[in-house]
Amino acid sequence: MANIALDDDSAVVIIGSGAGGGTLANELCQKGIKVVLLEAGARESAETFQNDEWGSFGQISWLDKRTTSGSWRVSRDFSGLPAWICKTVGGSTTHWAGASLRIQDHEFRARTHYGDVAGANLLDWPLTLKDLEPYYAKAEDKMGVTRTNGIPGLPGNNNFKVMYAGAKKLGYKNCHTGRMAINSRERDGRTHCRQLGFCFQGCKMDAKWSTMNSEVPPAEKTGNLDLRPGSHVLKVEHDKSGKVNAVIYADGDGNQQKQQARVVCVAGNSIETPRLLLNSESSKYPDGLANSSGQVGRNYMRHMTGSVYATFDEPVRMWRGTTMAGIITDESRHDPSRGFVGGYELETLSLGLPFMAAFLDPGGWGRDFCRAMDNYANMAGMWLVGEDMPQESNRITAHASEKDQYGMPVPNVHFDDHPNDIAMREHAFGQGRAIYEAAGANHVYPVPPYPSTHNLGTCRMSAKASDGVVNKNGQAHDIDNLFISDGSQFTTGASENPTLTIVTLAIRQADYIAKQMSMKAI
Amino acid sequence: MKQTSVRVDAPEAISRRHFLKTGSGVLMGTLVAGSGVLATLAPSRTWALTMSAMTETEGSKLLKVTRGIFPHDTLDDAVYALVVKDLDAAAAKDASVATLLRDGLRELDELASGNWAELDYLARENIVIKMAGSDFFEKIRGTSVVSLYNNEMAWAHFGYEGASYEMGGYFDRGFQDLDWLPDPDADSSPAKA
Numbered sequence: 001m002a003n004i005a006l007d008d009d010s011a012v013v014i015i016g017s018g019a020g021g022g023t024l025a026n027e028l029c030q031k032g033i034k035v036v037l038l039e040a041g042a043r044e045s046a047e048t049f050q051n052d053e054w055g056s057f058g059q060i061s062w063l064d065k066r067t068t069s070g071s072w073r074v075s076r077d078f079s080g081l082p083a084w085i086c087k088t089v090g091g092s093t094t095h096w097a098g099a100s101l102r103i104q105d106h107e108f109r110a111r112t113h114y115g116d117v118a119g120a121n122l123l124d125w126p127l128t129l130k131d132l133e134p135y136y137a138k139a140e141d142k143m144g145v146t147r148t149n150g151i152p153g154l155p156g157n158n159n160f161k162v163m164y165a166g167a168k169k170l171g172y173k174n175c176h177t178g179r180m181a182i183n184s185r186e187r188d189g190r191t192h193c194r195q196l197g198f199c200f201q202g203c204k205m206d207a208k209w210s211t212m213n214s215e216v217p218p219a220e221k222t223g224n225l226d227l228r229p230g231s232h233v234l235k236v237e238h239d240k241s242g243k244v245n246a247v248i249y250a251d252g253d254g255n256q257q258k259q260q261a262r263v264v265c266v267a268g269n270s271i272e273t274p275r276l277l278l279n280s281e282s283s284k285y286p287d288g289l290a291n292s293s294g295q296v297g298r299n300y301m302r303h304m305t306g307s308v309y310a311t312f313d314e315p316v317r318m319w320r321g322t323t324m325a326g327i328i329t330d331e332s333r334h335d336p337s338r339g340f341v342g343g344y345e346l347e348t349l350s351l352g353l354p355f356m357a358a359f360l361d362p363g364g365w366g367r368d369f370c371r372a373m374d375n376y377a378n379m380a381g382m383w384l385v386g387e388d389m390p391q392e393s394n395r396i397t398a399h400a401s402e403k404d405q406y407g408m409p410v411p412n413v414h415f416d417d418h419p420n421d422i423a424m425r426e427h428a429f430g431q432g433r434a435i436y437e438a439a440g441a442n443h444v445y446p447v448p449p450y451p452s453t454h455n456l457g458t459c460r461m462s463a464k465a466s467d468g469v470v471n472k473n474g475q476a477h478d479i480d481n482l483f484i485s486d487g488s489q490f491t492t493g494a495s496e497n498p499t500l501t502i503v504t505l506a507i508r509q510a511d512y513i514a515k516q517m518s519m520k521a522i
Numbered sequence: 523m524k525q526t527s528v529r530v531d532a533p534e535a536i537s538r539r540h541f542l543k544t545g546s547g548v549l550m551g552t553l554v555a556g557s558g559v560l561a562t563l564a565p566s567r568t569w570a571l572t573m574s575a576m577t578e579t580e581g582s583k584l585l586k587v588t589r590g591i592f593p594h595d596t597l598d599d600a601v602y603a604l605v606v607k608d609l610d611a612a613a614a615k616d617a618s619v620a621t622l623l624r625d626g627l628r629e630l631d632e633l634a635s636g637n638w639a640e641l642d643y644l645a646r647e648n649i650v651i652k653m654a655g656s657d658f659f660e661k662i663r664g665t666s667v668v669s670l671y672n673n674e675m676a677w678a679h680f681g682y683e684g685a686s687y688e689m690g691g692y693f694d695r696g697f698q699d700l701d702w703l704p705d706p707d708a709d710s711s712p713a714k715a
Binding site for chain 1: 591592593594651654663666667668670671672676677680681682683684685686687688690691692693695696697698699700702703704705706709710711712713714715
């Protein structure tokens with residue numbers, strides 16, 4: 001492991017070690033580039049992860065103060081917890097379920113295909129599927145995605161059997177155990193899935209790919225990585241010319257440190273990333289870094305989500321095995337005859353008893369609530385995840401008065417569902433219900449969205465500098481040596497779980513940064 | 523928010539601790555006959571909860587309020603006692619919580635025009651429901667939604683199996699043992715490694 005001095009201004013400083021930052025760090029280190037990787041959280045491991053929902057939640061979640069506003073139900077049910085994401089080495093790849101789907105060609109050109117949707121700030125990506133295909137292939141290989149590279153699919157669990165039976169009766173064509181970054185066979189020095197049922201709590205088998213178990217260790221081996229856990233970045237600084245040149249962070253003891261940088265890459269997830277740019281305002285950049293377009297923090301997307309749980313006369317024991325054990329992809333097409341643009345996926349999901357109580361009906365109580373819980377062992381579940389509309393007014397802002405433990409303004413997350421999101425959710429609830437009723441459900445429970453796990457779009461990519469924050473390489477339109485390396489770059493949300501695309505963009509971005517550095521352009 | 527379980531102490535130990543410390547009382551109960559699965563988790567059929575801020579009578583009433591908000595008819599009082607334990611601890615830490623709980627219990631008596639706790643199960647529940655949305659109700663509901671379901675006795679009752687890593691996961695322990703629906707085809711769900 002490298003030990004890069006605070007006043008060494010030759011390294012790339014990456015903020016955040018999740019899907020984007022962790023991958024980018026490894027890719028750059030493999031090319032011989034020195035990297036300082038600043039991670040706000042602690043370093044955990046398969047040994048320290050817990051098969052305990054609340055215990056793990058306290059261990060790896062990002063629980064710093066955040067506020068919410070807007071008409072979305074999360075703001076009412078979980079007003080201080082808009083997002084369910086992580087503060088730990090590996091970021092939210094420790095918590096993710098592993099679904100690894102490529103964004104579809106038409107989804108990269110949402111504005112062209114969906115047209116002018118009122119109230120939506122739709123834009124085509126400055127990239128196409130064709131541009132990304134070689135990088136998707138690298139990401140799938142790196143992550144060991146099942147049903148790619150000759151890797152068999154995972155065996156389906158009980159929860160999947162219920163989804164599958166309903167899907168077949170409804171005539172769905174594409175229902176299988178998914179493309180998952182979870183080993184179905186031993187691969188890349190990691191064992192295969194033992195069906196623990198605690199994917200969300202950090203995989204104790206290391207069967208699930210994360211940047212913690214697969215990107216950070218090889219990066220360390222190169223001798224080019226200086227990983228600093230417990231380092232919470234407060235501000236990015238710039239020189240007189242406007243180029244970024246250092247970051248200020250609070251170390252594990254709460255002391256402020258200043259790390260010089262040649263290049264800064266921000267990958268703090270789509271709430272912290274824009275917050276950091278906004279909190280880095282200066283006399284030269286009074287609206288925050290890279291914000292000449294005014295788009296920093298805007299177009300916040302969280303995917304159309306919801307869940308459907310159902311109880312049956314016989315036991316299901318959905319908690320046994322992979323949390324996201326299967327998928328139906330038939331609804332992820334663009335078919336406006338359904339009453340909305342874009343599409344959605346149906347993916348099995350299970351929660352343990354403690355989280356089922358918390359999420360089944362937030363705020364709920366009484367006999368109906370208890371009846372559902374009484375039938376927990378006979379319950380099957382699925383998550384609905386689809387494309388939501390980017391809206392300028394859905395945004396992350398720096399709070400005017402509330403401060404965090406370091407005295408920095410906390411982020412406020414404002415979100416209103418777009419009518420298209422609502423129409424899609426209603427359709428998805430209906431299909432989820434139909435699937436479970438076809439499989440013999442005696443009662444179906446539509447469940448409102450959990451705190452957001454797919455946070456996207458707050459520093460979006462655009463061809464024109466006036467439309468977004470970064471170009472097709474994730475490079476800030478305004479500042480050449482500042483990059484956004486996480487899901488904040490997404491121009492639109494698409495219907496797929498975003499991690500594979502975040503990793504893909506990071507691999508591609510590493511190539512670009514290395515080239516720019518060798519040309520001395522940055 | 524660590525998982526907790528009711529300390530089931532020998533009655534003598536409890537009473538000694540009760541006299542040595544200045545606790546307000548001890549809430550005690552016996553696992554009902556038939557709660558066999560819970561009995562396997564407890565060394566004794568008797569459970570006891572030392573109260574610190576609230577009295578034994580108040581603890582007993584809070585347990586009944588919790589039952590009214592989350593009425594699982596066959597769930598043992600021992601599990602509800604875990605909620606009381608957490609409410610009592612919150613009251614010990616913050617006097618305003620103790621006041622909130624005491625005022626709420628008093629209001630229940632007012633709504634019952636008498637001793638609410640002496641009404642039958644359903645009559646009690648019908649009065650508790652009238653307090654929905656109040657700070658008192660929300661404090662107990664919010665505590666319960668974690669405490670009631672995050673303990674091994676509740677898991678045993680509801681059939682949830684908890685941590686699996688130590689047992690090697692469910693790979694060889696029934697992750698695909700559902701037999702009342704047809705098995706998926708091999709392309710959709712390949713055989714396990």
